[in-house]
Amino acid sequence: MSTLESLNVGVVGACGRGGFATHPVPGVRLHALCDINREALDAAAAKFPGVERWADFGEMIDKSKIDMVVVGTPMPLHVPQSIAALRRGLHVMSEVPAGVGIEECRELVLACRQAKGLYMMAENMNYFRPMRIVTEMVRRGLFGKTYYAEGEYLHELRDLTERTPWRRKWALGTNGVTYGTHSLGPILQWMPGDRVTSVCSVGAGQHHVDAAGKPYELEDCCVMLCRMQSGGLVKIRMDFTSDRPSAHRFCLQGTDGCLESSAVLRDPDRIWLRSRCEGRAWRTVEEFAEELLPESWKRAEADAKSAGHGGSDYMQLLDFVTAIRTNGPSPIGVHEAMDMTLPGLVSQKSILEAGRWLDVPDSRTW
Numbered sequence: 001m002s003t004l005e006s007l008n009v010g011v012v013g014a015c016g017r018g019g020f021a022t023h024p025v026p027g028v029r030l031h032a033l034c035d036i037n038r039e040a041l042d043a044a045a046a047k048f049p050g051v052e053r054w055a056d057f058g059e060m061i062d063k064s065k066i067d068m069v070v071v072g073t074p075m076p077l078h079v080p081q082s083i084a085a086l087r088r089g090l091h092v093m094s095e096v097p098a099g100v101g102i103e104e105c106r107e108l109v110l111a112c113r114q115a116k117g118l119y120m121m122a123e124n125m126n127y128f129r130p131m132r133i134v135t136e137m138v139r140r141g142l143f144g145k146t147y148y149a150e151g152e153y154l155h156e157l158r159d160l161t162e163r164t165p166w167r168r169k170w171a172l173g174t175n176g177v178t179y180g181t182h183s184l185g186p187i188l189q190w191m192p193g194d195r196v197t198s199v200c201s202v203g204a205g206q207h208h209v210d211a212a213g214k215p216y217e218l219e220d221c222c223v224m225l226c227r228m229q230s231g232g233l234v235k236i237r238m239d240f241t242s243d244r245p246s247a248h249r250f251c252l253q254g255t256d257g258c259l260e261s262s263a264v265l266r267d268p269d270r271i272w273l274r275s276r277c278e279g280r281a282w283r284t285v286e287e288f289a290e291e292l293l294p295e296s297w298k299r300a301e302a303d304a305k306s307a308g309h310g311g312s313d314y315m316q317l318l319d320f321v322t323a324i325r326t327n328g329p330s331p332i333g334v335h336e337a338m339d340m341t342l343p344g345l346v347s348q349k350s351i352l353e354a355g356r357w358l359d360v361p362d363s364r365t366w
């Protein structure tokens with residue numbers, strides 16, 4: 001077993017997205033890689049001499065001396081693999097979304113309640129540099145009371161879906177918001193203590209077909225309106241099929257400030273804060289970095305940047321391991337994961353019922 005200083009990690013889905021967890025992070029020792037693609041597994045493992053390789057997840061969690069599993073497999077495997085690992089006493093960091101069905105999400109919540117290990121959903125969007133700065137602004141009250149937000153995740157995935165066929169069913173083969181956590185994750189941080197209580201979802205129709213000539217079940221642009229417990233409103237827009245460059249955009253409105261993020265990485269994110277701006281003049285989020293970026297982010301920035309997704313992949317793993325070692329709460333525990341995941345699952349029913357408003361369950365009552 002590992003020392004207190006570092007946790008032995010096993011990565012499943014190691015030849016896909018799980019690979020993010022192979023980047024060195026303090027407190028983490030890469031111990032085992034698991035993937036059903038044996039050829040790709042051998043190629044991946046060759047870069048890490050001494051690291052175990054497993055083609056069977058059940059065997060890895062039974063036999064390997066690991067403390068923690070990073071689940072980077074396709075969406076329908078997140079819940080079963082997370083539950084199996086939790087039941088063996090392991091800590092689990094699972095890719096997004098937490099699950100693909102409400103019932104299996106309930107099982108995950110129950111498993112977490114009984115588990116010795118900690119669970120975290122790896123919503124890396126929460127760890128991007130501008131998101132961290134805005135989160136700190138909210139924490140310091142610079143927005144006043146936040147009551148409206150928008151999140152847009154526009155990412156054409158048709159070619160990738162041909163190469164990763166599970167997406168044809170779980171991302172583009174289901175109508176509604178199938179991948180909403182990247183948008184809801186940061187927004188829920190900016191509305192602390194709040195949650196989505198009901199959603200309605202509609203789409204803009206199908207204008208594209210897959211390689212076999214079949215229309216996608218997912219409409220080309222899906223919008224989900226979220227009613228918040230506080231009375232606030234959130235609008236999520238997701239588009240995986242339209243021809244366009246990618247754009248990830250956020251907007252936030254509070255009583256004392258607002259954010260209009262750029263849709264394109266490296267373009268400035270505009271912000272207005274009553275207490276920090278002249279009249280109604282915009283400033284940029286980046287202008288506040290020196291003052292508001294958390295020290296942990298500044299310290300690790302150089303190492304983090306060489307990992308993936310602008311440093312967010314590194315920072316989320318570091319945050320989770322720090323929580324485990326300090327017996328702290330999980331940075332994105334199962335209920336926060338549900339707050340981000342369940343609205344999208346309910347939207348998939350709403351869109352089939354012509355956009356009827358439907359309640360979103362509160363996992364804390366399960």
Ligand SMILES: NC(=O)c1ccc[n+]([C@@H]2O[C@H](COP(=O)([O-])OP(=O)(O)OC[C@H]3O[C@@H](n4cnc5c(N)ncnc54)[C@H](O)[C@@H]3O)[C@@H](O)[C@H]2O)c1
Pocket residue numbers: 012013014015016017018034035036037040055057072073074075077095096097122123124164309
């Ligand atoms: N947070 C992010 O930025 C981000 C980015 C991309 C993908 N994702 C998420 O990561 C997950 C994986 O996406 P991807 O693009 O890497 O998919 P992928 O298909 O490219 O990779 C998944 C890997 O899992 C392996 N695998 C499949 N079934 C397995 C099993 N039973 N046991 C062990 N290995 C198995 C596959 O062989 C493959 O190497 C998805 O849930 C996706 O939503 C998140």
